[in-house]
Amino acid sequence: MGIQERLIEDVGLRRGVSQLTPEKIEKVVNAVLKGETGARLKTYAETCMRCGMCAEACHFAGSHPGDPSYTPAGKVHQTMSVLLDKKGRVDPDFVYGMAQLAYTECNLCRRCVHLCPIGIDTAYIMSTVRRICHKLGVTPQYMQDTAHSHASTFNQMWVKDDEWTDSLMWQEDEAREEFPGLRIPLDKEGADIYYSVIAPEPKFRTQLIYQAAAIMHMAGVDWTMPAQTGWDNSDMCMFSGDFEMMGRLKRQHFESAQKLKVKRIVMGECGHAFRSVYDVGNRWLGWRWHPVPVIHAVEFYWELIQEGKIKLAKKFPGPVTIQDPCNIVRGRGLQEKLREVTRFLVDGDIIEMHPNREHNYCCAAGGGVINCGPPFKNVRVDGNLVKAEQLKATGVKTVITPCHNCHGGLHDIIHHHKLGMELKFLSDIIYECMEKPEV
Amino acid sequence: MNAAYEFVTGPLAWAAWGIFLLGSGWRLYSMRQLAMKKDASSWAFMDLGFSLRSIVNWLIPFNALGWRKNPVMTVTTFAFHICLIAVPVFLVAHVVLWTEFFGVSYATLPDNVADIMTLVVLAACLVFAGRRLGQKEVAYITTGKDWLALVIVTLPFLTGFLAYHQVFDYQVMIIAHIVAGEIMLAAIPFTRLSHMVFAAFTRAYMGSEFGGVRHARDW
The missing domain is CATH 3.40.50 (Rossmann fold)
Incomplete structure (x- = not known):
């Protein structure tokens, strides 16, 4: 039982692994372990009593009954524990399995925290495994493509600058038929709300931008969307392990809001993007909290409802x-x-x-x-x-x-x-x- | 035999307690230094109130999701840890030693109660061992270090029980018991048993993150 018995062919993983040598692996693993980890990883690795209570937490484990290699501790056992025990002296084939497991069999959802008496954060351990895989150049092709897009365009979906503003103006144009007077204000300085979305919205869920504009319009919100990069709040680099790029993305997002002197950032209905802006990217940049307050759409809609600004015609x-x-x-x-x-x-x-x-x-x-x-x-x-x-x-x-x-x-x-x-x-x-x- | 007894209750005991206390202190101190140096973005969020909130909620049996989902483990581990600490600290025969060596005296457990509690510890060790052997998700992740920790903890209670009931040679058994206890003490800072030193802090950290940043329960 284990990841080596269920390997799936992926161009990105295969090509990355083909360029590895045991020496390079050892060097990179130890550079990350020594340079980027500390007391958290050390205590987690040492004090996990291998009690197996976390098995109940994971949907992967629950969906593969009888296969312990899908449990949170089982996943750590096959990846980080081996790296620590062998001090990074593992072969390229091992790295393939480790990468497949860390990228595709753990959602970093943190449910296992609720099952572990000593509070081990398996998501952190798997993120660190991903960080090592990224530094080794062993990442799944599709995910790496989005990371490349982030690096080239500051958005996840290769949306070009003009396509972004075109999409917004297209939605504004469409919406004005239904809501005369509706605007999607671009780069409005001093607006109350800076609304950011993930790149799949302009790319193929454009109606969500239409709907958001309609809600803002009817609620009478003073809002804006940025015309320049920074508008995409998503972050696949956080998940691929490219933390340097994650930091650049989050800085761009916050600075774009700061340049517009807005009061708050409201993020569309996305979870991972919220994690990257609210919890992870800020820390990488050395900010304890956010230079501009950040709230998720759920909280924003809740506020609008409390203030009586959303009026329903029907339920x-x-x-x-x-x-x-x-x-x-x-x-x-x-x-x-x-x-x-x-x-x-x-x-x-x-x-x-x-x-x-x-x-x-x-x-x-x-x-x-x-x-x-x-x-x-x-x-x-x-x-x-x-x-x-x-x-x-x-x-x-x-x-x-x-x-x-x-x-x-x-x-x-x-x-x-x-x-x-x-x-x-x-x-x-x-x-x-x-x-x-x-x- | 007397010389051996003198040795294990004298220099060896000092050594074991020294390693336990100084070792634990050093490990805590060096881990704190490491956390401040390398985990600053986590350290910054440590919060006493949220730490205690998390610890207290996990100290209540069947309160946290983890306990509710693992009832056998919950009963076993609570019984085990309570007895594991209470028996050695409050055993009459141990308090007598404190009195003899340092003139310190305090409340004790009746011997028959301590005897039953010792059996509880041993039974719990059997449950733990059984899980490691028979429960797939535990067997899969079990390593030599986990067995070592279990053996180190079992031996003082097993030998203590046998000595108290004078099974085999009492003189040999009591010395074996003292040595086993000293091994356990000395092993705490440097084996899986170090969760005695660190667990409160890993829990506290998770409580701080969930309380202060994520505004959600972590139990």
Whole structure:
């Protein structure tokens, strides 16, 4: 049992490994371990009592009953523990397996923290393994492509500068038919809200920008979107292990907001991007907190509702269930606000999945796993039988989840298991149900 | 035999306690220095209130998700750790030694209670060993270090139980018991048993992150 028995061909991993020598591996592993890790890794490695309690945490383990190589401690056992025990003296074939495991069989969702009595952060350990793989040049091709896009364009999807502003103006133009007077204000200095999105929105989910603009317009929000780079808040470099590039991306995002002298950044309905801006990138840059306050769309919508700025013409027919995105629930505690917003929007019950809130299972797409692309699609779909069963047990037709990765992951799970459920962002529902002007 | 007893309760005991206390202190100090130097972005978020919130919530049996999902382990590990600490500290025969050597005296456990608690420790060690052998997800990750820790902890209780009940030669058994206990003390800073020194801090760190940054429970 173990990763070496389920290797999947990937051009990026294969090519990276082909250029390795044992000497280079040893040098890089030890450079990262000595240079970039400290007391956290040391205490985790030393005090993990190998009790196996974390096995219950992981959707991959739950979806492969009887195979301990999918448990959190089992994954560390096959990767970081070996690097530490052998002091980096491992061969290139080992690195292939280690990279496949770290990039595609752990979503860095941190559910295992809730199962470990001494609080070992397996996500941190797997991130460090990924960091080593990145420095070794062994990264999955699809993920590396997005990282290259970040490095070249400061967005994840190779969106060119003019395409970005064109997309915004196109959506503004479309929306003015429905909402006369609607603007998507570009580079408005001193706006209350700086709205940032992930690059897949202009690339292929453009209606989300339309909907956000409609909500901002009807709520009378003083807002802006940046015309220049910095508009993409996503970050595959955080997940590939390219922390230098992650830092550049986050700096660009914050500085773009600072240049516009905005009061706050509101991030669209994405989980990983929120993690990168709220929790990770700021630290890499040496900022304890954020130079510009950052909130997630869930919290923003919650505020608008509290202030009476979202008026509904109708309610969305329930019942619905909620997929709690790890990065804004375990990562920011927005579970209750998410439910309050949902109750405001939906006529009918919220049928909870069990477990839920901080204890919810990951979608198996997050942590960059979905970005590893088609070669690993079945890893995450088969690796989340647990989620399929959770969804099925609710018996509802609508799943609300304010996260792009959750959408991607659940979409594939729902189709694979023919669950016949539809996925909704909060903004889908707000847009559908809100009062609109008579035109 | 008397000379051996004198040795294990004299110089060897001083050495074991010295290694345990100084070793633990040194490990804590050097780990703190390392954390401040290399983990500054984590260190910055350490928070006493959130640390205690997390520790307290994990000290309540069946409160944290981890305990609820692993009921056998929960009962075993709570019983094990309570007895593991209470028996050696409050055993009449041990308190007598403190009195004899340093004139210190304090409350003790009745011998029959301590005897049962010793059996609880031994039974828990059997459960732990059984999990390592028979439970797939535990067997898969078990290493020599884990067995070593288990053996080091089992021996003082096994030998103590046998000595108290005067099975085999009492003189030999009591010396074996003292040596086993001293090995355990000295091993704490340098084996898996170092979780005695570090666990509160790893838990505290996670509590601080979840409390102060992520505004979510970590139990």
